[in-house]
Amino acid sequence: MSSPLPSPSFVNFETVKVPIPYDKAPFYELHGAWPYIWPAFDTWRNTCDCLNSAFVIAMFEDCYGYLEAFHTHNDNTLSFHPDTNLVLNCLIPLLDILEPEDWKTYQIFVPDVADNINFDKAETSSKDEPTIHPAPVFRPPPPAAHGLLDEGVAGIGAPPNVLMQALDNLGRPTSSSHIPASKKRKGVDRPVPPPPPQKSKVAYSRPGLPLLINRAAKPKPHPTTWAGIARQAALMPPPPPGLGPQHRRPSPPPPTFPMGLMKTSPHRSVPSFTSEGPTRKQVLVSFGGTPPDLTKFFTKSAVRAANGYLRDGRSMLKVTSIVRAYDGLSLVTPAVASPSDLDILCNFIRESLPTGTPFEVALPSSTSFIKILDVPYFDPKGLKITQEALEKALHTSVHAEVFAYLSTKPRIDRNSAHSTSCTVYCNIWDSQQGTRAKKALGQPIFLAGRSCAIRPAARHTGVPLCQCCWKWGHPTVTCKAKQLSCPICSGPHEQKEHRQHAGCCKGNAKAKPPVPPTPHDQPCPHKGRCVNCHKDHTANLASCKFWAHRYDREWIMAEYRQVHEHAARRQLTNPRT
Numbered sequence: 001m002s003s004p005l006p007s008p009s010f011v012n013f014e015t016v017k018v019p020i021p022y023d024k025a026p027f028y029e030l031h032g033a034w035p036y037i038w039p040a041f042d043t044w045r046n047t048c049d050c051l052n053s054a055f056v057i058a059m060f061e062d063c064y065g066y067l068e069a070f071h072t073h074n075d076n077t078l079s080f081h082p083d084t085n086l087v088l089n090c091l092i093p094l095l096d097i098l099e100p101e102d103w104k105t106y107q108i109f110v111p112d113v114a115d116n117i118n119f120d121k122a123e124t125s126s127k128d129e130p131t132i133h134p135a136p137v138f139r140p141p142p143p144a145a146h147g148l149l150d151e152g153v154a155g156i157g158a159p160p161n162v163l164m165q166a167l168d169n170l171g172r173p174t175s176s177s178h179i180p181a182s183k184k185r186k187g188v189d190r191p192v193p194p195p196p197p198q199k200s201k202v203a204y205s206r207p208g209l210p211l212l213i214n215r216a217a218k219p220k221p222h223p224t225t226w227a228g229i230a231r232q233a234a235l236m237p238p239p240p241p242g243l244g245p246q247h248r249r250p251s252p253p254p255p256t257f258p259m260g261l262m263k264t265s266p267h268r269s270v271p272s273f274t275s276e277g278p279t280r281k282q283v284l285v286s287f288g289g290t291p292p293d294l295t296k297f298f299t300k301s302a303v304r305a306a307n308g309y310l311r312d313g314r315s316m317l318k319v320t321s322i323v324r325a326y327d328g329l330s331l332v333t334p335a336v337a338s339p340s341d342l343d344i345l346c347n348f349i350r351e352s353l354p355t356g357t358p359f360e361v362a363l364p365s366s367t368s369f370i371k372i373l374d375v376p377y378f379d380p381k382g383l384k385i386t387q388e389a390l391e392k393a394l395h396t397s398v399h400a401e402v403f404a405y406l407s408t409k410p411r412i413d414r415n416s417a418h419s420t421s422c423t424v425y426c427n428i429w430d431s432q433q434g435t436r437a438k439k440a441l442g443q444p445i446f447l448a449g450r451s452c453a454i455r456p457a458a459r460h461t462g463v464p465l466c467q468c469c470w471k472w473g474h475p476t477v478t479c480k481a482k483q484l485s486c487p488i489c490s491g492p493h494e495q496k497e498h499r500q501h502a503g504c505c506k507g508n509a510k511a512k513p514p515v516p517p518t519p520h521d522q523p524c525p526h527k528g529r530c531v532n533c534h535k536d537h538t539a540n541l542a543s544c545k546f547w548a549h550r551y552d553r554e555w556i557m558a559e560y561r562q563v564h565e566h567a568a569r570r571q572l573t574n575p576r577t
Contacts, residue, residue, distance in 0.1 A: 273456035274368045274434040279477065280336045283345055285329035286407075288358040288395075290388075295496075297322050297329055297352070306331065306348050313344040323467060323476055326407055328359075332477055337363060367407055368430035368437035369457040376448040377414055377422045385412065385448065390424060393447055399440045399454075405429040425457055460551045470531050470539035472546055472556050487539040488528045498524060534563065 296302060306319040321332045331345060346361040353359065379385055387409045394403040394410065403426065411425045424447075430436045437456070444451045463472045469481040470490075483492050486502070493501045499518065504526040507517030518524060528538040532546045541547065549555045 271368075271434045271456070273370065273437065273459055274366055274430060274432060275459045276366055276432065278364045278475065280363050281333055282325075282364065282477070283331040283333060283337050283342065284326060284362055284364055285331070285349055286326065286360045286362075287328055288360075291328060292353060292357055294324065294329060298324070302352070305352070306345065309344050309348040310341065313340070315341050315344060317341045319345075325467075325476070327409065362429075365429050366432045366434075368428045368434045369459055370426050370428065370437050370440065371455055371457040372424040372426070372445060372447065372452045373455060374421045374450065375412075375424045375452050376450055377412075377420050379448055385422070387412065390447070394426070394445075397445050397447075399443065399445060402428060402436050402440045405436060462551045463553050463556050465540070465550070472532065472550070473553070473560075485531065487531075488524060489526075490529045490531050490539070532563075533559075 302322055303319055306322070310317050310319070315338075317333055317335060317337055319331050319333055323330050323332065329349075337345070342361055342363070349359055349361060375385070375390075377385060379389070390410050390412065391406070394400070394406070397403070405428050407427045407429050412422050413425065414422045428437055440454050441456055443454055445454055446452070464475045465472050466474055466479045466481075467476040468479040468484045470485060470487045484494060485491065486493050486498050487495055488498050489502050489504065491498070491502055499505050499520060502524070505518040505524055508515040527536040528541075530537050530539045530541070530544060532539060533544060535544075537544060546556060546559070549559075
């Protein structure tokens, strides 16, 4: 058995099986015997760029022949040619420029090119032993004899013409004729430049989760005690002079202010006895005492006349309708009237009423509620007190300037069924701060020969009754009914037109016996039909249960729900439907 080849100076056998990555310093195996690591890989990389594939093939075969002869004859005197010495160091990078067909011809196998690789060393993966990657196997074909110049060791060496041509070309820049056609670049006659240096790949390490905080192990704060505060105060340095507690003279007494009515702030809260007024997109006309006949104001000609006055006064305001409200008139407008608009409408009302009729034109405002306690329920003649007599007494009392702004007639409420006294409730047009009502609160007033006290009343605004559909819960200006209805018979006409258009008052001449029509000078003798409780009375009758609960909105809404449910059940049980 032949002895192994001695290691030349340019081959480092001590680095065999060193755990170096395969792509940085691969393990190669020549003739299936020796694994090498070529230390001159990076040193001679630039030399490789000037060589062509023919030179690499020739040098590969020549180096293989020298190594085989050295191993076979064990000739220690056999020395390598310097050019061969150079080529051996550059052998591995030279293989990069071989053509794919050359690799197949010379049976050069690497893991990236061929699949039939002989794995002489198995891979292991552990903490103690490194992973050993298999090396490619170079198997050049046996050279063929070409004549006398090819004499030498049998089966060894390369064709001399190829070898000598390769050695002659060593060290010279390769011309375009020696570069294969596949390696030439279009439009370029210079050597192929070296590839750019590759950046080292660093494995990306994903940051891990943050450390968990054990809140249960968090130390609890110590309870604060007076002793602890005293200890902390003792450790603190004394304050510099001038910053510590100083002895001051007693402060002078606060100045005295004159007692009287204080100015109310505009941002103060609304008193409990004052409520916000109705919409200001209307002009209210109130009359002192008994109002006159207002029938002529509820016509289209009156609305046109009011708009004519506004047009002549160069006002942009328009009156859309005139309705009865608050024992007076309400001129509905699409915008809030200005003071000049109020003056124009005041002239319209003055010329439309008889001469000397007292009235007042103003915008709606807030309402204050006051009550007068222990008012005699009977007058000196033994008769029940009336609203007209009580209103006249209020206008002639010492608080006439306050009761001159009554929004409605005073309401009389007897204290009990057999009591001789009553409580009178009054609604006054006032500001949101209740300035007018405050002038009379707490003051006495003489009514029917008795001194009575004036107190603030609870704020009960009541539930509005619509004058169009005659249902509770919304004012007339916001009614969504498609047509108006009569409060007497619920027909599609006004109350004043009931005698002319109601079927009950027209009569029926074809009936047996014939029914005569109701005379015009007599009221309707027939039973009414309430749209709220569906009983036989008018919708505005004071004896209706809805009227008795006109200050209880929740009760009225609950009653409407019951009425609707009853009507739905009756419709379901009706066999005709």
